Amino acid sequence: VVEQLLMDSNANQAIICDNLRKVYPGKDGNPDKLAVRGLSLALPKGQCFGMLGPNGAGKTSFISMMVGLTKPTSGTAYAHGMDIRMDMDDIYTNMGVCPQHDLLWETLTGKEHLFFYARLKNLKGAALVKAVNDSLKSVTLFHGGVGDKQVGKYSGGMKRRLSVAISLIGDPKVVYMDEPSTGLDPASRNNLWNIVKEAKRNRAIILTTHSMEEAEVLCDRLGIFVDGEFQCLGNPKEVYISFLNLKYYCSNTSKIIYHCNAIQLKARYGGAYIFTVTTPPEQESEIEQLVHRLSPSANKIYNLSGTQKFELPKQEVRIADVFHAVERAKSRLSIHAWGLVDTTLEDVFIKVAKGAPVFNDVA
């Protein structure tokens, strides 16, 4: 699969991770720490991938490997088709990083920062000046001579915008952003989100965040990372979570309701339930009709080989009606499994984090 993706890398996949692992050797008789336990991921250009996870989950360890600060213990990853084990120098020319804490020189101006980083990306002459001015404009630090002020005089929001501008200077195709909007007021945060939305058009962005809202606004796909591995991967509208013992309204042919250790969730989007049904593929249209009778504005969000998922606006449906409708339908349809879940991304994230082992942030 990785080889196929790599062959396609020039055309499509900006980032490919192949069973990436990071183990920190235990010291003083302590056991080894598996910070990243075999991460595989492909991210096409034009997408922003959000990495959520509790403190100590391994997000920074992952990003550190991707940006060349540390070496993988095993496995590898490819940025723009280049291997992080061997080709880091080439990767740097096409990579941008916005670190969690602004790494800025207080006595340099915003513009000087951008000149410095743009030169590192081999920009020269008129192209260099244009790139710096465009960059300042894109993060609204151009007008009024703000770009010529020392960074020490910048507000937190201005520093964060500058850090994002630095990560994007030189048109890198792969960008890592570590909690880009942490600590910003709502207006500055919205401003920064617009910059990131614009930036993701022609590059791949991997973004870590603790904000569900940020993940929903910016990310085309996201994963919840716990204890060194993804517990779920999907788009913000629909994420699969496993290894959790969450209450889940679910039934299959033998049980009506049980507590199962898998959950499908839908992020808020106005408060909807996710209704999932698996039947033989030829019965799909009958299920669709049933769903639309229950909820006329239901929206189909997934369909594969007889498994269909719909979002049902909460104000339109009562849970009991769904249960009755499915039970009645079982007399004429082969419903292999079905489920109805009501939860928000934030609720689930908190439960995922609680379900994870307690991490000690101190290495």
Ligand SMILES: Nc1ncnc2c1ncn2[C@@H]1O[C@H](COP(=O)(O)OP(=O)(O)OP(=O)(O)O)[C@@H](O)[C@H]1O
């Ligand atoms: N250099 C190191 N040596 C040993 N253990 C480490 C080292 N760096 C991180 N760890 C451990 O690896 C685990 C993952 O840490 P990491 O910093 O990658 O998590 P994180 O998800 O980025 O957390 P946060 O959200 O707090 O930044 C933690 O248990 C941490 O204590």
